[in-house]
Each structure stands twice: as structure tokens, then as C-alpha cells.
Amino acid sequence: MREKSRKVVIALSSIPNTGKTTLFNLLTGSCQTTGNWPGVSIEKKIGRMTLGEYDVQLIDLPGAYSLSPVSEEERVVRSFFLRTPPDIVLNLLDGRNLYHGLGLTLQMAMSGLPMVVAVNMMDEVRRQGIDLDIDVLAEHLGVPVVPISARTVEGLPELQNALYQVIRHPVRPGTPHISFPPVLEEAIKNIARKIERSNKGQRLDQNFLALQLLEDARPDDAGQDDAVGKALQSWRRRVE
Ligand SMILES: Nc1nc2c(ncn2[C@@H]2O[C@H](COP(=O)(O)OP(=O)(O)OP(=O)(O)O)[C@@H](O)[C@H]2O)c(=O)[nH]1
Ligand SMILES: [Mg+2]
Incomplete structure (x- = not known):
């Protein structure tokens, strides 16, 4: 805070x-x-x-x-x-x-x-x-x-x-885990790691942010860097 x-x-x-x-x-x-x-x-x-x-x-x-x-x-x-x-x-x-x-x-x-x-x-x-x-x-x-x-x-x-x-005392909610098909799980994990490395995750849960970015067609939506953008593009193709 x-x-x-x-x-x-x-x-x-x-x-x-x-x-x-x-x-x-x-x-x-x-x-x-x-x-x-x-x-x-x-x-x-x-x-x-x-x-x-x-x-x-x-x-x-x-x-x-x-x-x-x-x-x-x-x-x-x-x-x-x-x-x-x-x-x-x-x-x-x-x-x-x-x-x-x-x-x-x-x-x-x-x-x-x-x-x-x-x-x-x-x-x-x-x-x-x-x-x-x-x-x-x-x-x-x-x-x-x-x-x-x-x-x-x-x-x-x-x-x-x-x-x-x-x-x-800002407690984060116990983020509920929702199971996705394996390829989506893998995509989320991979993109979340890239977000973590780029340090642009801010306060958001990285898996949440990865899923949100994967879902939308515009990779620049959250001002993400190149590595994240590239990962998004290639995973989106595989998931589709
Ligand atoms: N009975 C009752 N009506 C309420 C209460 N709070 C809001 N309302 C009514 O519910 C309607 C919607 O209220 P808003 O405050 O405009 O709702 P909102 O969530 O801002 O609506 P959006 O911006 O369109 O999403 C209005 O007619 C309010 O008067 C409440 O506690 N009790
Ligand atoms: Mg309103």
C-alpha cells in the first residue's frame, strides 16, 4: 500500500x-x-x-x-x-x-x-x-x-x-484455481513467466494477467513488452 x-x-x-x-x-x-x-x-x-x-x-x-x-x-x-x-x-x-x-x-x-x-x-x-x-x-x-x-x-x-x-492489512483473496485444457494451462504458465520477467505484472496475479492477455486480440493492451507480445502471439496460434 x-x-x-x-x-x-x-x-x-x-x-x-x-x-x-x-x-x-x-x-x-x-x-x-x-x-x-x-x-x-x-x-x-x-x-x-x-x-x-x-x-x-x-x-x-x-x-x-x-x-x-x-x-x-x-x-x-x-x-x-x-x-x-x-x-x-x-x-x-x-x-x-x-x-x-x-x-x-x-x-x-x-x-x-x-x-x-x-x-x-x-x-x-x-x-x-x-x-x-x-x-x-x-x-x-x-x-x-x-x-x-x-x-x-x-x-x-x-x-x-x-x-x-x-x-x-491488504489480504489478497485466495485466488480460486480453475482448471483449463492442458494446452491452455501450459500457455498461461509460460506467458505468466514472461510477464514476471518483464516486471510489468504490477499488483495483478500473473496467471490472471496471462489469461486476460491471451483472451484478447490486442497484445499491446496492458503495455506489455516485446517478449510477452511474442509469446502471446505464438501461444494464441497454438491454443486456437
Ligand atoms: N431498493 C434499493 N434500491 C437501490 C439501492 N441502491 C441503489 N438502488 C437503485 O438501483 C438503481 C440502480 O442504481 P445505480 O446506482 O444507478 O446502479 P449502477 O450500478 O451505478 O448502475 P450502472 O452504472 O448502470 O451499472 C437505481 O434506481 C437506484 O436508486 C438500495 O440499496 N436499495
Ligand atoms: Mg453507475
């Missing part, structure tokens, strides 16, 4: 329509700037907030179902994570339909970045009599999970406290 300046970047990420912007407004109040993401007409919102002694920059990402880019929003989110990984991910789930968002949550966990999960819409969850086991979710994901309602402000101090604790 950036101890000296005590500046921390937290990215707010989820599938569309889970309440990111509502929560973002709640957390950052009037300390916001808006612009556009590079090259697209999608709004970029950055806000400031204080957590204890930390000066936090909160980034409100567009909604994305996964990091495999299908929509323009997903391309923005993917490029953000690969090029400028934040210190912490605040992943939001809609408590009325948890499973819908868990695919992205899993990818976020695989990124290796420290993460806090907030289960939003708890007012509706309660009204509809939905039974959620937050502890089981936290146990499976290996990260703090906080039930909140961005509408009624329920759970806000608990969420702020969870974020503060993760800033102070």
Missing part, C-alpha cells in the same frame, strides 16, 4: 445496475469530478473520501458482466484493471440476485487484488423475505462481505470500516 503518501485507489466494480453510482455518491458526497473514459462517451466519475488517515480516490466503474469484453463498458473496465490496477476492489452484488454477479466477483478474486464485497439492496432483500447467508459467502470468497443498502444507508459504517481494515 502507498503508506508514505497515504493515498489509496479503490475501484467500485459490479455488473450493471447494482447501485454503484448510488453508493459512490453516498461515499464521496460533493467531492467528485466527472469526465469521459478515453476514446468513448462513457462517463468517468472519480471521487474523494477519507478513511481514517487515508486519502482515498474512489473510481465509479461502468457496469460489466465480465472482463471478457463484449460491450464498450466491459472494454473500459478490462482496460482499467489491466493498465492501472487499483489498490483495492470494492465489488458490489445485488442481494436480490447474488448469482447473477458472482461471475465477475470470481474474476475480481482471481485478479489477486485485495477486495471487499458489499451486498447491496438489503432493504429489498428483507422486504422480499430473501434469506442470505453472508458468512458463507465471505468464507467461500475469502474476503470481507458487508450487507448494505445504498438507499437507506444501512451498513455504511461497517463497509467503511471493512475498507479501512483492508487498506491497513
Whole structure:
């Protein structure tokens, strides 16, 4: 963590329509700037907030179902994570339909970045009599999970406290291992090694970054060097 300046970047990420912007407004109040993401007409919102002694920059990402880019929003989110990984991910789930968002949550966990999960819409969850086991979710994901309602402000101090604790003690989520066909496993291992040597892996899990780069057609996506680019090209041919 950036101890000296005590500046921390937290990215707010989820599938569309889970309440990111509502929560973002709640957390950052009037300390916001808006612009556009590079090259697209999608709004970029950055806000400031204080957590204890930390000066936090909160980034409100567009909604994305996964990091495999299908929509323009997903391309923005993917490029953000690969090029400028934040210190912490605040992943939001809609408590009325948890499973819908868990695919992205899993990818976020695989990124290796420290993460806090907030289960939003708890007012509706309660009204509809939905039974959620937050502890089981936290146990499976290996990260703090906080039930909140961005509408009624329920759970806000608990969420702020969870974020503060993760800033102070950034635990990487236990990156879940997903088995791929042997050729893909080999490709990931090989590319991850090249990334490690090039020192451009930053805070991201190298296997995660290798898989992401392998998946996308543009090898220059994360500003990788030549050796990584070449490995990507040849492995992509073999995998295909
Ligand atoms: N009942 C209830 N509604 C909420 C809550 N949080 C947000 N909403 C509503 O959910 C809708 C979507 O909220 P947004 O904040 O725009 O969601 P978002 O994740 O930013 O959406 P995208 O940017 O399109 O991905 C809005 O109508 C909000 O008022 C909540 O805790 N409870
Ligand atoms: Mg939004």
C-alpha cells in the first residue's frame, strides 16, 4: 500500500445496475469530478473520501458482466484493471440476485487484488423475505462481505470500516484455481513467466494477467513488452 503518501485507489466494480453510482455518491458526497473514459462517451466519475488517515480516490466503474469484453463498458473496465490496477476492489452484488454477479466477483478474486464485497439492496432483500447467508459467502470468497443498502444507508459504517481494515492489512483473496485444457494451462504458465520477467505484472496475479492477455486480440493492451507480445502471439496460434 502507498503508506508514505497515504493515498489509496479503490475501484467500485459490479455488473450493471447494482447501485454503484448510488453508493459512490453516498461515499464521496460533493467531492467528485466527472469526465469521459478515453476514446468513448462513457462517463468517468472519480471521487474523494477519507478513511481514517487515508486519502482515498474512489473510481465509479461502468457496469460489466465480465472482463471478457463484449460491450464498450466491459472494454473500459478490462482496460482499467489491466493498465492501472487499483489498490483495492470494492465489488458490489445485488442481494436480490447474488448469482447473477458472482461471475465477475470470481474474476475480481482471481485478479489477486485485495477486495471487499458489499451486498447491496438489503432493504429489498428483507422486504422480499430473501434469506442470505453472508458468512458463507465471505468464507467461500475469502474476503470481507458487508450487507448494505445504498438507499437507506444501512451498513455504511461497517463497509467503511471493512475498507479501512483492508487498506491497513491488504489480504489478497485466495485466488480460486480453475482448471483449463492442458494446452491452455501450459500457455498461461509460460506467458505468466514472461510477464514476471518483464516486471510489468504490477499488483495483478500473473496467471490472471496471462489469461486476460491471451483472451484478447490486442497484445499491446496492458503495455506489455516485446517478449510477452511474442509469446502471446505464438501461444494464441497454438491454443486456437
Ligand atoms: N431498493 C434499493 N434500491 C437501490 C439501492 N441502491 C441503489 N438502488 C437503485 O438501483 C438503481 C440502480 O442504481 P445505480 O446506482 O444507478 O446502479 P449502477 O450500478 O451505478 O448502475 P450502472 O452504472 O448502470 O451499472 C437505481 O434506481 C437506484 O436508486 C438500495 O440499496 N436499495
Ligand atoms: Mg453507475
